[in-house]
Amino acid sequence: MPRFTRKYLCGGLAGFCALAAAQLASPTARAADYDVGPMHVAQPWARATPKGASSAAGYLAVTNSGTTPDRLTCVSSDAAAQCQIHTMSLEGGVMKMRPVEGGLEIPPGGTVTLKPGGLHVMLVNLKHPLEPGKVVALTLKFEKAGTLEVELPIAAIGAPAPGVASGGGTMMMDSGHGGMMQMDKR
Numbered sequence: 001m002p003r004f005t006r007k008y009l010c011g012g013l014a015g016f017c018a019l020a021a022a023q024l025a026s027p028t029a030r031a032a033d034y035d036v037g038p039m040h041v042a043q044p045w046a047r048a049t050p051k052g053a054s055s056a057a058g059y060l061a062v063t064n065s066g067t068t069p070d071r072l073t074c075v076s077s078d079a080a081a082q083c084q085i086h087t088m089s090l091e092g093g094v095m096k097m098r099p100v101e102g103g104l105e106i107p108p109g110g111t112v113t114l115k116p117g118g119l120h121v122m123l124v125n126l127k128h129p130l131e132p133g134k135v136v137a138l139t140l141k142f143e144k145a146g147t148l149e150v151e152l153p154i155a156a157i158g159a160p161a162p163g164v165a166s167g168g169g170t171m172m173m174d175s176g177h178g179g180m181m182q183m184d185k186r
Ligand SMILES: [Cu+2]
Pocket: 086, 097, 098, 120, 121, 122, 177
């Protein structure tokens, strides 16, 4: 009776294997979740930045278990002069991002996920680079539920989202907000 090796299992269950590999390679220890009123913030994390970077991105998932919509803004961070929530969209072949006006709506019963390639917390005018293994603190504010202090563990530069297999195309677009990205200052 041959033993079932990891390799054997991977061949037979490719999807399962990819998931297992991603978990093994998870760049951060499991982050804490946070609650304020009916709002739940899960899996917050940020990406490390290269020396000299002026901005950084953070990610998290927000679930609203209440019965009314709420609006999320980022008030401040210990690592940057300004904290904003940005959307990203492809316009004329260029990835553009701009601040969400009036806060990010979290619908009742819904989850809004900020992740590489899409919505993100933008730390503008960094005071220092984000170093892997450390944390960056944010003060979030829900219009109705109130304020919430969260800590984002910092993953390596180019790290995929926790639980997501690496090698995805979206990683490119968000790496350090350089090059192919334009910030729309309106
Ligand atoms: Cu941004």
